[in-house]
Amino acid sequence: MKIGQREIGPNHPPLVIAEIGINHGGDLSVAKEMVTLAAQSGCECIKHQTHIIEDEMTPEAKSIFPPNADVSIWDVMAACALSIEEEAELKAHTESLGMIYLSTPFSRAAADALEDMGVLAYKIGSGEADNLPLIRHIARKGKPVIFSTGMQTIDTLRASVDILAASGVPYALLECTNLYPSPPQIVSLAGVRELQDAFPGVPVGFSDHSIGPEMALASVALGACILERHYTDSRYRKGPDIINSMDPSELRHIIDRSREIWIAANNPKSRSDAEEDVYRFARASVVADADLPAGHVITEADIWARRPGSGEIPGYEFDNVVGKRLTRAVTRNTQLRWADLDG
DSSP states (O other), X not given: OEETTEEXXXXXXXXXXXXEETTTTTOHHHHHHHHHHHHHTTXXXXXXXXXXXXXXXXXXXXXXXXXXXXXXXXXXHHHHOOXXXXXXXXXXXXXXTTOEEEEEEOXXXXXXXXXXXXXXXXXXXXXXXXXXHHHHHHHTTOOOEEEEOTXXXXXXXXXXXXXXXXXXXOEEEEEEOOSSSOOTTTOOSHHHHHHHHHSTTSOEEEEEOSSSSHHHHHHHHTTOOEEEEEBOSOTTSOSTTGGGOBOHHHHHHHHHHHHHHHHHHTOOSSOOGGGHHHHHHHSOEEEESXXXXXXXXXXXXXXXXXXXXTSSSBGGGHHHHTTOEESSOBOTTOBOOGGGEEO
């Protein structure tokens, strides 16, 4: 999968997505400052949320209160949504700093507005993971899709994934738990592997709503190639998503540590060149464990393996020395050589 010039998949470092979402509280200047700080932290990708309220919700939403808010979902989004003109300005600012700009459209009108802005790809959130008409509408635009799978099972995902697969657009799937914040008791790191097994060849990532970087970083060791976390310039802001948001310092930490984990997770089990000097002193050499005369037939009790590993016969050859006849007398702790042995 590729978004712009950024390759995404197991053979590339994880793409860390900083989701501003609605953390700017509807203030464009705050959103821009968040983007600037993310760029300074080394971030490659910013994600926003595009809310056109009247096309996204019916008036019934005015009586629905999210678990992490004390006002209705309608009022939350109305207060936090940027206008389309403001979002276009935010996108331009993001791209001027060399970052990818993504957004989640929560309605058909929002998807169309993002298309008019020229976004490189779309994010589909977990709340829309089974919204088949919206998924189909987005897929028809022919651009890459990052698809969060929170609140879904492998079986309930299949209809949505089938739409993406049939459309021919590149897509990635993100394991996700949709409680803000998500305690470890309900986070599913195993979901990363389950998605990989169920949809082979599809890039799989992790959209994290827990507190702290641990779960996101752990997912990299399991093969997650995208990490998405809510992001804010300061955890002292108010907002329903702030509690599980990373700040610029934690963003930098996740970017750096995820790359290190990705490198280590792909290193084969072997003795590296860098370990050779250590191996030479850390391993053992076969030595005489007593004073032994020439012609003596060596028994297991006559020899041992001791550091350093500078001797000619390494410890792993111990059994091949037993039963050999000494060609010369040796004293205790003499490092044996093959020329000292006969038979």
